[in-house]
Amino acid sequence: MPRVRLALLPVLALLAAAAPASAQDFGPAITGPPALGVAADGQAVLAWSGSVTTFASLRPAGGAFGPRLKLSTGGNASRTFALGVGRRGDAVVVWQRTDRRGSPTGSLLASVHRPGGTFHAPIRIPGSTGARNPSAAVSSDGTTLVAWRLRGPTGCGYEVRAAIVRPGHPFGPAHRISSACANAALVRTSMSGDGRGAVVWRTGRSRESYAIDAAVIGLTRVGAVRRLSYSPMVGLDIEVAGSDTGTIVVWRDRRGIGPAGATGRVAARNLTASRAGAIVRVSTSDQVVGVARVSVRPNGAGIIAWEEGISPSRVMSATRPTTVAPFSAPTVVDTCGATDASRTYASPARDASGGAAVIFQSACMSGYGLGPDYGIALGRRAPEAPWSAAQAVSGAAYGTWSRIGTADDGELVLAWVESNAAGLRTAILPG
Structure with missing residues (x-):
């Protein structure tokens, strides 16, 4: 039985046994990747776009996801939205209405x-x-x-603006964060x-000159713009995550362009x-594909976590125990x-004890006895231990757009999409 991995059977049994309380399917009405945030x-x-509607579902601690909530009102909603979730369970979903042609229009709506309530009126x-x-x-x-x-002066593309608000207060005026001629994209917070x-x-302006800029913003003051990257980045994405002491920024530094496209290493x-730390090279290979993602x-x-190589790629990870500690050598x-x-x-x-998990799309679902389609798999690692054999999460249908979050005690919250009637799916796994 090649790559059957007997660990699959306990996981499927766990999912089946816990299904009434810990799993929820939201159907195929989803038009892009969902967003997931988990409190301490x-x-x-869980938030997602359903063609012309922005939806969300709330999960109480120790419970299951509740029914689908329609957040967008008063007209069709853009398929582009944003979700933020804090450690105590505060959350915001930001979306925008569309015009008759389907283009975003008007102001952003939040x-x-x-915690303990439902979503307020936008x-x-x-x-x-x-x-x-x-x-x-x-x-x-x-x-x-x-x-x-926001569209800037002619020839300058977009500039970056932001607003910040304390609980119970209205949003204050928006601040321009970037220069007026920033040609900005991939805004992250x-x-x-x-x-x-x-x-x-x-x-x-072009992939030969992409760089990363950043600024720190408080309730009354916007810090100076800092340049974070010193060589052109591969223009796929930027990932950020906040901690008690600041923010970590992760991206792919370009190393060269070959027959297979741009190559690069993961940098952080x-x-x-008060300062930006030194650039740290996290990956050792320069054959990184896709986007590196971070949890702090x-x-x-x-x-x-990231993927490197082709046919198939290897799923890699690197960890650090504190902000000031270096990242470990990459592990498979x-x-x-x-x-x-x-x-x-x-x-x-990553949970409070140091346990870790990575959810990813696998090209080897046949090894789990689930057919030839790509699906979603999960790797887990106990504190100070090597990675256990990965386990299948999705079923036999094509699986994509996976998301993961963890409570402090190691309980995992998973979401992904399958190309069948189940559509957007969730599961809860104990720590």
Whole structure:
């Protein structure tokens, strides 16, 4: 039985036994990747776009995801949205209405959730008329940061703007974060434990000159723009995550362009209000594909996951125990990733004890007895232990767009999409 991996059977039994309380299917009405956020106690928020509607579902600590909630009202909603979730369970979903042609129009709208309640009626974010591609983050005390792109002067592409708000208060005026001629894209946000936020974006006119800029923002002050990358980046994405001491920024530094396209290594850099740390090369191979993703604990302990190589790719990870500690040498999570097949990149999570997990798209589902289609698999690692054999999460249908989050006690919250009637699926696995 090649690659059958007997660990699959306990996982399927666990999922089946826990299905009434810990699993929920939301159907095929989903038009893009979902977003998932998990609080310290296991509360979770799942958000997604259903063609012309923005939906969400809430999960209480220790329970199952509740029914689908329609957040967008008063007209059709754009398929682009943003989700931010804080450690105590505060959350915000940011979305925008569309015109008759389906293009985003008007201001950004924020639907806010506080622990123990449901989503409030959407509120308009001042200064966001004409916004594109919002990003949102929520701090441990519920302070919320929203950033977006806005068309700048002719020939300058987009600039970056942001607004920040404390719980129970209205959004204040929007701040311009970037220069007026930033040619900005890939706006990302994070919040740190001190209530400051970080806004990170890609700048540059072409893939030969893409760079990463960032600024720290507080309730009353915007910090200076800092250049974080010193060589051109591979322009796929930027990932950020906040801790008590600041933000870690992860991207793919370009190493060259060959017959298979751009190659690069995973790089990371710490960002605080006072300084940007040194650039750290996380991967040893320069054959990284897709996007590297990061998960960070409040003390800065973190894990980065990515894929490298082709036919098939290897799923890799590197960890650190604190903000000031170096990342470990890369280790293999699984030898059969999907080589960026559906932009379903490997996503990591790390719990309070040091346990870790990575969810990814696998090209070897036949090894689990699930047929030839790509599916979703999960690798787990106990503290100070090697990675266990990966286990199948999805069924026989094509699986994509996987997401993961963890409570402090190691309980895992998973979401993914299957190309069948189940559509968007969730599962809860104990720590």
